[in-house]
Amino acid sequence: MRARSIRRRLADLAVHLLTAASALAILGAAGHILLSALIEGLPVLLRGASFFLEPPGPPGGDVGGVSPSLAGTLVTVAIATLASTALGVPAGVMLSEARGSPLARVAERAVELIAESPSIVVGLVVFTLLVVPMRTPSALAAAVSLSVVALPYVAAQVRESLAAIPLVYREAAFSLGLPKWKTVFLLLIPMNARGVATAVLLGSMRALGETAPVLFTAGAAFQAFYGIDKPSSTLSLLVFFFAGTPYENWRKLAWGAVLLLAMLSTSLAFLTRRLSSGVRM
Amino acid sequence: MIYLCVASAAITVIAIAAAIVLTLSIESSEILAREGLSFVLSSRWSPSEEDYGFYGIALPLVSTLVVGALATAIALALSVAAVVYLHEYAPRQIREVISAASFAMAALPTVVFGMWGLSTVAPLVREAGLSSLCARGSPTGQSVFTAALVVGLMLTPYASSVVSAAYDAVPFTYIEALHSLGALGFERARVLLGMVKRSVAAAALLSFGRAVGETTIVALTIGSAFNLPLCPFEPAHTISSLIASQYGNAFLYPGLASALSAAALLLLAASAATTALGTRIAGAVVTGVVRHESEEH
Numbered sequence: 001m002r003a004r005s006i007r008r009r010l011a012d013l014a015v016h017l018l019t020a021a022s023a024l025a026i027l028g029a030a031g032h033i034l035l036s037a038l039i040e041g042l043p044v045l046l047r048g049a050s051f052f053l054e055p056p057g058p059p060g061g062d063v064g065g066v067s068p069s070l071a072g073t074l075v076t077v078a079i080a081t082l083a084s085t086a087l088g089v090p091a092g093v094m095l096s097e098a099r100g101s102p103l104a105r106v107a108e109r110a111v112e113l114i115a116e117s118p119s120i121v122v123g124l125v126v127f128t129l130l131v132v133p134m135r136t137p138s139a140l141a142a143a144v145s146l147s148v149v150a151l152p153y154v155a156a157q158v159r160e161s162l163a164a165i166p167l168v169y170r171e172a173a174f175s176l177g178l179p180k181w182k183t184v185f186l187l188l189i190p191m192n193a194r195g196v197a198t199a200v201l202l203g204s205m206r207a208l209g210e211t212a213p214v215l216f217t218a219g220a221a222f223q224a225f226y227g228i229d230k231p232s233s234t235l236s237l238l239v240f241f242f243a244g245t246p247y248e249n250w251r252k253l254a255w256g257a258v259l260l261l262a263m264l265s266t267s268l269a270f271l272t273r274r275l276s277s278g279v280r281m
Numbered sequence: 282m283i284y285l286c287v288a289s290a291a292i293t294v295i296a297i298a299a300a301i302v303l304t305l306s307i308e309s310s311e312i313l314a315r316e317g318l319s320f321v322l323s324s325r326w327s328p329s330e331e332d333y334g335f336y337g338i339a340l341p342l343v344s345t346l347v348v349g350a351l352a353t354a355i356a357l358a359l360s361v362a363a364v365v366y367l368h369e370y371a372p373r374q375i376r377e378v379i380s381a382a383s384f385a386m387a388a389l390p391t392v393v394f395g396m397w398g399l400s401t402v403a404p405l406v407r408e409a410g411l412s413s414l415c416a417r418g419s420p421t422g423q424s425v426f427t428a429a430l431v432v433g434l435m436l437t438p439y440a441s442s443v444v445s446a447a448y449d450a451v452p453f454t455y456i457e458a459l460h461s462l463g464a465l466g467f468e469r470a471r472v473l474l475g476m477v478k479r480s481v482a483a484a485a486l487l488s489f490g491r492a493v494g495e496t497t498i499v500a501l502t503i504g505s506a507f508n509l510p511l512c513p514f515e516p517a518h519t520i521s522s523l524i525a526s527q528y529g530n531a532f533l534y535p536g537l538a539s540a541l542s543a544a545a546l547l548l549l550a551a552s553a554a555t556t557a558l559g560t561r562i563a564g565a566v567v568t569g570v571v572r573h574e575s576e577e578h
Contacts, residue, residue, distance in 0.1 A: 008465055015467035016370050022362030023371070023379050026441075029434050030382040033389065033397045040400075090290035098287075107291035110298035112560070116553040117301055118494020120521050121545045124528065125304045128542070148297055155294065181283035209390030212496040212521075216528055236392045236497075243396045243501055258396050262389055269388030 041259025079143035092158025115152035137219035139232035145213035150203035161195025309543030336540035355433025360441030369466035387438035395501035398431035415512035423504030426513035447480030486559030
């Protein structure tokens with residue numbers, strides 16, 4: 001009896017230590033990623049105006065900055081956020097309010113398929129359909145690619161947040177004689193502004209962080225921002241291309257961009273969580 | 282009027298999904314008609330050869346599955362252990378710190394993980410002398426293992442949120458019962474994990490689906506080489522890293538664009554199938570728990 005009890009305690013201790021080690025490993029990895037971004041990236045960010053306003057220096061030369069990629073990021077993420085909102089919000093409304101209708105069922109499947117597509121696949125398709133006919137990669141093609149990647153997140157989030165509204169509100173609106181679709185846009189969407197805002201933020205967070213969809217669609221114009229229909233670049237693309245270069249100054253820029261991306265993404269994520277965890281009604 | 286607007290948005294979404302599948306199918310039909318099954322069975326990839334070149338993606342295909350399986354195993358082991366620790370052992374403050382860390386980790390763009398993998402994990406693999414364990418060990422530290430480890434870490438918050446949600450959804454009466462029987466932490470965990478094993482399976486499938494399609498991290502950390510990944514510390518190519526590294530000059534060779542599109546189609550099929558299955562299982566679990574609870578009351 002005693003031996004058995006000791007064996008149980010030992011087993012418990014072993015599992016305790018083993019699981020604690022795993023949790024510590026997760027904590028350590030997260031901490032190390034954030035710390036290395038901070039240690040390597042902060043000196044670069046602290047160069048201030050030159051980091052944000054200058055193009056990258058020549059390979060192996062001055063550090064310079066990331067202004068063309070920053071501009072490209074702002075433009076593509078803005079367009080992608082607008083487009084994925086314009087399409088994702090009504091699509092999410094359709095999925096929630098017309099649940100079970102043939103159109104909504106097919107649309108549901110379509111949203112799932114887009115969400116399941118690896119983002120490099122989306123980039124490939126946009127390349128074929130947009131970059132080839134336009135004969136050049138462009139900020140616009142990158143934005144289209146990012147919109148498609150962000151779209152399912154917006155639609156799914158809108159659907160979830162609408163589905164969470166208690167039925168009584170709809171019943172009240174219907175009993176006042178409001179038609180179904182007016183109810184949605186005059187009552188449910190305004191009531192649910194936080195849910196919609198969460199969806200929009202989620203979409204822009206996706207667009208900001210993705211690299212694979214812009215790999216062939218944005219081009220690789222790191223030296224200047226030439227316009228929306230011309231080759232362009234984004235911060236994530238800059239990291240992707242500069243991370244493996246042997247040039248010290250370009251790797252520094254990559255770290256600066258990593259820190260900037262990490263800060264923007266985590267603050268968007270915290271904002272999203274605050275919005276969605278707030279009391280709704 | 283409003284309905285028309287909403288419905289046209291839904292139709293556009295359907296059109297986008299159809300465009301993805303149709304474009305890839307049309308683009309890849311050329312290579313599939315030409316090479317047939319040898320496209321997936323042949324290991325000879327040599328676009329510059331003769332007039333058309335050879336396109337066999339057997340090696341990247343196997344590497345993709347190996348990286349996916351390894352990354353999933355790492356993510357699952359870490360996340361199940363962490364969920365057990367946080368639910369059965371950890372004091373509240375530690376629980377908060379770890380869930381904040383895992384939240385921040387989930388928010389980070391994949392390219393941040395890629396940069397970290399390239400600058401931290403790859404040198405670690407190299408310094409630790411792991412490369413010399415393999416015949417063609419990677420001199421840079423970029424290897425199948427490096428890629429799988431970083432992808433696994435990237436997936437850990439995702440997998441643990443799936444497992445944790447199921448663990449939380451177990452009715453409280455069961456936990457009370459376990460405590461009243463004097464069950465120790467690992468005994469409670471064993472019973473509860475048994476109850477949520479479908480969610481663990483769902484987490485595995487969802488992680489695998491994402492690992493298979495992951496491009497940014499893998500392209501930066503796997504070392505890009507045509508290699509059969511029998512030894513994990515050798516460099517290799519996955520389908521996604523192959524597309525990332527070669528699609529840019531696909532127009533130089535007659536069959537390359539088509540071959541890479543076919544590879545992308547394969548990737549889409551693998552990712553969609555596992556993710557869809559995972560979602561179904563996870564969904565079934567959620568409804569199962571809800572039904573269970575309502576029966577009790």
